[in-house]
Amino acid sequence: MAFADCSTSAPTRTFLFSRLRPRRGLPSIPPHLLRGLPVAGFRLPSLRITNSPSSFPKGNAFLRNKQGFRHFRPFTVLASVSASEAAISTEASAMVIDGKSIAKEIRHEITTEISRMKDEIGVIPGLAVILVGDRKDSTTYVRNKKKACESVGIKSYEVCLPEDSTEEEVLKFISGFNDDPEVHGILVQLPLPSHMNEQNILNAVSIEKDVDGFHPLNIGRLAMRGREPLFVPCTPKGCIELLHRCNIDIKGKQAVVIGRSNIVGMPAALLLLREDATVSIVHSRTKNPEEVTSQADIIIAAVGQPNMVRGSWIKPGAVIIDVGINPVEDATSPRGYRLVGDVCYEEACKIASAVTPVPGGVGPMTIAMLLSNTLSSAKRMHNFQ
Numbered sequence: 520m521a522f523a524d525c526s527t528s529a530p531t532r533t534f535l536f537s538r539l540r541p542r543r544g545l546p547s548i549p550p551h552l553l554r555g556l557p558v559a560g561f562r563l564p565s566l567r568i569t570n571s572p573s574s575f576p577k578g579n580a581f582l583r584n585k586q587g588f589r590h591f592r593p594f595t596v597l598a599s600v601s602a603s604e605a606a607i608s609t610e611a612s613a614m615v616i617d618g619k620s621i622a623k624e625i626r627h628e629i630t631t632e633i634s635r636m637k638d639e640i641g642v643i644p645g646l647a648v649i650l651v652g653d654r655k656d657s658t659t660y661v662r663n664k665k666k667a668c669e670s671v672g673i674k675s676y677e678v679c680l681p682e683d684s685t686e687e688e689v690l691k692f693i694s695g696f697n698d699d700p701e702v703h704g705i706l707v708q709l710p711l712p713s714h715m716n717e718q719n720i721l722n723a724v725s726i727e728k729d730v731d732g733f734h735p736l737n738i739g740r741l742a743m744r745g746r747e748p749l750f751v752p753c754t755p756k757g758c759i760e761l762l763h764r765c766n767i768d769i770k771g772k773q774a775v776v777i778g779r780s781n782i783v784g785m786p787a788a789l790l791l792l793r794e795d796a797t798v799s800i801v802h803s804r805t806k807n808p809e810e811v812t813s814q815a816d817i818i819i820a821a822v823g824q825p826n827m828v829r830g831s832w833i834k835p836g837a838v839i840i841d842v843g844i845n846p847v848e849d850a851t852s853p854r855g856y857r858l859v860g861d862v863c864y865e866e867a868c869k870i871a872s873a874v875t876p877v878p879g880g881v882g883p884m885t886i887a888m889l890l891s892n893t894l895s896s897a898k899r900m901h902n903f904q
């Protein structure tokens with residue numbers, strides 16, 4: 520575990536000031552009222568949002584303009600800045616993109632779709648997860664995925680194999696799930712034990728059930744113009760979904776992805792390219808990472824190095840998506856550690872226009888995208904629109 524800290528003071532942001540989205544089935548906010556809301560980190564003065572403290576946890580919100588209060592509810596709060604900074608903003612302060620709330624909103628949408636599918640054609644989406652070994656972090660992720668499946672109505676199938684299992688045993692389970700019509704998605708939790716060949720195993724997952732999007736055919740299609748992958752990897756898809764749902768433009772922007780792994784960095788760069796960004800990739804052999812990163816309007820950091828991206832790496836007004844999840848020692852936490860991102864959050868908040876926190880940023884979106892991919896898979900297999 521690393522010990523790393525770049526913060527000099529405790530976080531001060533306290534209150535929500537957000538872009539609002541009506542929940543499904545409720546009327547939209549009239550566009551003229553949306554003028555003036557802080558979108559993508561730009562705060563415009565003509566409208567203010569305040570949250571009723573009592574209803575705040577449910578995401579209810581008041582929208583206030585010069586004529587008085589209008590009450591719209593329930594809304595999902597997507598992002599926040601501190602109230603005092605929002606009201607009298609002289610010091611720059613980033614919008615905090617609330618991945619947890621956005622993921623909750625997506626789970627709500629998925630729940631509605633799943634019950635519609637069940638009612639209309641009697642199909643329940645199924646996700647199979649294969650875990651080999653007992654790494655603590657992997658066990659936690661798998662448990663969280665199972666809970667998330669239950670919460671939206673996906674049936675989960677779980678296989679836990681001992682660390683010393685053979686590749687053949689894993690392949691046997693994959694083959695069983697490939698043939699099982701009740702399973703619409705298969706996820707093999709990574710990393711696998713070192714004696715196993717990851718490529719052989721990922722290649723064995725049926726491309727129609729590859730909800731992680733790690734099959735080479737899916738990745739290959741993601742990289743090609745005019746081709747469509749059946750599934751897009753969950754974490755990068757979650758990053759782009761955060762940008763979309765916060766109304767952050769990608770087209771024509773300079774984007775820098777830090778990290779080039781098969782599961783995050785590389786597909787994130789491909790997705791940004793598909794969104795018409797101009798993309799650079801920083802990796803461990805990049806000579807001038809700070810210089811490259813400081814050109815970016817959008818930064819996706821997926822490195823695994825706590826607080827690597829400092830304030831000086833960030834162009835004022837940039838949007839930062841921090842994928843990193845790094846445990847750092849913290850004697851004051853009951854677990855003895857806490858999670859930090861790859862970006863120095865405190866410094867980023869002062870310079871960026873929008874930033875995702877860790878935890879509560881990209882992590883919950885990864886799981887939401889997995890559920891979304893599983894639902895899409897079931898819909899595709901049963902030709903259900």
Ligand SMILES: NC(=O)C1=CN([C@@H]2O[C@H](COP(=O)(O)OP(=O)(O)OC[C@H]3O[C@@H](n4cnc5c(N)ncnc54)[C@H](OP(=O)(O)O)[C@@H]3O)[C@@H](O)[C@H]2O)C=CC1
Nearest residue numbers: 754778779780783802803821822823842843844881882885
């Ligand atoms: N929020 C979420 O849902 C998820 C979070 N994560 C987190 O994201 C982070 C990255 O994960 P993952 O992609 O799997 O990690 P990998 O270790 O597979 O990849 C890390 C990448 O970062 C690059 N890198 C490492 N050190 C440096 C450095 N000093 N300067 C520049 N580049 C560097 C590596 O470069 P090179 O290729 O040259 O070695 C590599 O491309 C981790 O913290 C992980 O826990 C991961 C998955 C999901």
Ligand SMILES: Nc1nc(=O)c2c([nH]1)NC[C@@H]1CN(c3ccc(C(=O)N[C@@H](CCC(=O)O)C(=O)O)cc3)C=[N+]21
Nearest residue numbers: 660706707708709710731753878879880882883885886
């Ligand atoms: N086949 C496969 N697919 C994956 O998608 C995959 C994988 N293997 N191996 C490991 C990584 C990592 N990953 C995360 C998912 C959710 C959170 C998450 O929800 N994090 C919470 C914090 C959780 C906590 O407190 O521990 C948050 O950021 O708020 C984090 C990390 C998926 N991965």
